[in-house]
Amino acid sequence: MPHLDEDTVRHVAHLARIAITDEEVRLYSQQLSKILDYVNQLNELDTSNVPPAEHPLAASDVFRADVVQPSWSSDVALKNAPDRHGDYFRVPKVLDQEDA
Amino acid sequence: MPEPPPTLNARTMAEEFHFGRRSALENTREALARLEALQPRLNACINIYREQALARAEQIDRQKQDGIPVGALAGVPIAIKDNICTSFGRTTCASKILADFHSGYDANVVERLREAGAIIVAKTNLDEFAMGSSTENSAFGPTRNPWDGARVAGGTSGGSAAAVAARAVPFALGSDTGGSIRLPASLCGVVGLKPSYGRVSRYGLVAHGSSLDQIGPIATTVEDAALLLSVIAGHDARDSTSMNVQVLDYLAALHKPVNGLRIGVSAEYFGEGLDADVRAAGQAAIAELEELGAKVVEIHLPHMKYGIACYYLISTAEASSNLARFDGVHYGFRAARPADITDLYSRTRGQGLGPEVKRRIMLGTFALSSGYYDAYYLKALKVRTLIKRDFEAAFQKVDLIASPVAPTTAFRIGEKSRDPLAMYLADIYTIAANLAGICAISVPCGFDSKGLPIGIQLMGPPFAEGTLLSVGHQFQLRTNHHRRVPHLAIVQ
Numbered sequence: 001m002p003h004l005d006e007d008t009v010r011h012v013a014h015l016a017r018i019a020i021t022d023e024e025v026r027l028y029s030q031q032l033s034k035i036l037d038y039v040n041q042l043n044e045l046d047t048s049n050v051p052p053a054e055h056p057l058a059a060s061d062v063f064r065a066d067v068v069q070p071s072w073s074s075d076v077a078l079k080n081a082p083d084r085h086g087d088y089f090r091v092p093k094v095l096d097q098e099d100a
Numbered sequence: 101m102p103e104p105p106p107t108l109n110a111r112t113m114a115e116e117f118h119f120g121r122r123s124a125l126e127n128t129r130e131a132l133a134r135l136e137a138l139q140p141r142l143n144a145c146i147n148i149y150r151e152q153a154l155a156r157a158e159q160i161d162r163q164k165q166d167g168i169p170v171g172a173l174a175g176v177p178i179a180i181k182d183n184i185c186t187s188f189g190r191t192t193c194a195s196k197i198l199a200d201f202h203s204g205y206d207a208n209v210v211e212r213l214r215e216a217g218a219i220i221v222a223k224t225n226l227d228e229f230a231m232g233s234s235t236e237n238s239a240f241g242p243t244r245n246p247w248d249g250a251r252v253a254g255g256t257s258g259g260s261a262a263a264v265a266a267r268a269v270p271f272a273l274g275s276d277t278g279g280s281i282r283l284p285a286s287l288c289g290v291v292g293l294k295p296s297y298g299r300v301s302r303y304g305l306v307a308h309g310s311s312l313d314q315i316g317p318i319a320t321t322v323e324d325a326a327l328l329l330s331v332i333a334g335h336d337a338r339d340s341t342s343m344n345v346q347v348l349d350y351l352a353a354l355h356k357p358v359n360g361l362r363i364g365v366s367a368e369y370f371g372e373g374l375d376a377d378v379r380a381a382g383q384a385a386i387a388e389l390e391e392l393g394a395k396v397v398e399i400h401l402p403h404m405k406y407g408i409a410c411y412y413l414i415s416t417a418e419a420s421s422n423l424a425r426f427d428g429v430h431y432g433f434r435a436a437r438p439a440d441i442t443d444l445y446s447r448t449r450g451q452g453l454g455p456e457v458k459r460r461i462m463l464g465t466f467a468l469s470s471g472y473y474d475a476y477y478l479k480a481l482k483v484r485t486l487i488k489r490d491f492e493a494a495f496q497k498v499d500l501i502a503s504p505v506a507p508t509t510a511f512r513i514g515e516k517s518r519d520p521l522a523m524y525l526a527d528i529y530t531i532a533a534n535l536a537g538i539c540a541i542s543v544p545c546g547f548d549s550k551g552l553p554i555g556i557q558l559m560g561p562p563f564a565e566g567t568l569l570s571v572g573h574q575f576q577l578r579t580n581h582h583r584r585v586p587h588l589a590i591v592q
Contacts, residue, residue, distance in 0.1 A: 019450030039409040052481030056537025062340040076204040080431030
């Protein structure tokens with residue numbers, strides 16, 4: 001029954017790539033701990049022989065033929081680009097990053 | 101004292117257009133005028149598309165004049181929740197991060213509506229990324245309930261429900277992940293249907309919980325919900341979860357007899373925590389169905405009480421994955437002067453996403469993270485199986501299940517927004533249908549002592565929408581709750 005302490009909140013925020021303020025760390029720690037306490041009631045149930053339901057209905061391996069079909073032009077694909085450079089989306093350097 | 105506006109009926113409007121008695125332009129002008137007049141008091145819309153709608157209406161009128169076939173909804177105005185992509189205008193999901201996003205394509209449901217000749221007049225307000233129960237989590241302000249402006253419209257399809265309840269449009273599209281069509285429908289006194297998972301294509305619906313989401317109709321009458329469903333339902337190859345199941349003639353199904361149908365009622369659903377007026381209205385509705393010849397059968401859904409816990413692990417896990425794409429790289433808001441790529445992602449998301457969205461992404465990320473995955477996410481998936489089995493067992497004994505939609509009527513704006521868990525508990529009756537993938541409808545069944553609407557929920561097995569619609573329709577033939585018009589709909 002882990003209380004979601006502030007270190008864990010910071011770690012999770014980093015995994016989720018969301019910058020949060022110290023105030024938010026405190027608030028989320030409180031709120032998320034309360035929610036986790038609530039969801040812990042699932043442990044009342046013995047699910048040792050129960051398969052997980054990843055899908056609500058039975059459907060699997062829905063494939064289409066591996067045939068090239070028309071897609072978008074670069075202009076459509078880039079129309080909302082915050083920083084467009086020709087046919088590219090420009091971002092700060094990615095390589096040589098410790099932990100991108 | 102001005103008269104309340106008439107209750108619009110899409111089916112009638114479609115007929116009147118077909119017989120040349122009303123033009124698409126007249127219908128559209130009327131809808132736009134009402135939406136614009138109501139906007140300051142209700143905030144139902146994020147964008148009202150006056151130019152596009154009028155142009156489309158003119159086009160439809162011309163087509164008709166030229167004898168070119170127009171579709172089943174020709175000339176009828178409709179509003180669409182703003183998490184459904186339209187190739188015109190913006191698709192914001194009520195978020196700062198998509199405040200200026202222009203989709204490059206139409207959702208499948210939008211394509212179908214266009215082909216049917218419907219006129220899209222507005223994109224409606226919602227809780228940001230469809231996360232919430234009240235439409236208070238919108239970056240563009242809350243939507244107010246047309247029955248009491250100090251109260252919520254419910255969420256997350258609050259804008260669509262309010263626009264329909266206020267008689268601005270005869271019907272609208274919403275989306276439902278944990279109750280987001282049915283809850284606002286109930287709180288606003290209109291009909292809302294969540295189709296079975298896989299019934300309606302999710303192509304173009306901005307994903308919240310991919311195993312839970314469905315798009316569905318919101319209307320004043322069950323008949324109009326059936327009409328709209330018949331247009332949007334069907335297989336779509338671009339949604340790999342779209343089921344290739346034949347689409348029933350939902351309008352014909354409205355007349356299937358209720359006599360002899362078995363309706364399941366579970367003590368778990370009518371137990372404590374339910375407001376007295378809501379319980380009374382629900383029980384009266386069930387009595388009405390018995391008058392129609394339905395037989396009430398007691399059933400048990402022992403795992404129902406674990407639904408919220410189960411849902412808030414699965415939906416948040418899925419959301420954490422689905423919302424990873426909002427990172428400032430390809431579209432949407434990007435934080436200024438990022439120091440490096442990580443800073444770009446983190447500050448973009450920190451600034452662009454609202455608190456509830458961030459909370460849920462973090463909860464989901466935690467539930468999936470190393471060391472916690474088995475205890476939380478996997479556990480929730482197993483409980484999901486137990487909930488599904490409860491329904492499967494129940495549907496061996498009954499054709500439908502009746503329950504309340506919400507524990508209360510519309511609460512005040514701000515009343516629950518400080519306590520996330522209190523807000524989550526509003527979904528207690530609606531959530532299981534999404535976990536099990538079954539269909540469910542909310543139909544107006546009464547009002548509380550403050551004059552606020554109450555809905556009754558009917559749930560059916562997968563692809564049994566026809567049964568829900570027939571019972572709902574025949575219930576409406578015998579009752580008048582859906583005909584009452586909220587006073588905030590009255591425009592000078």
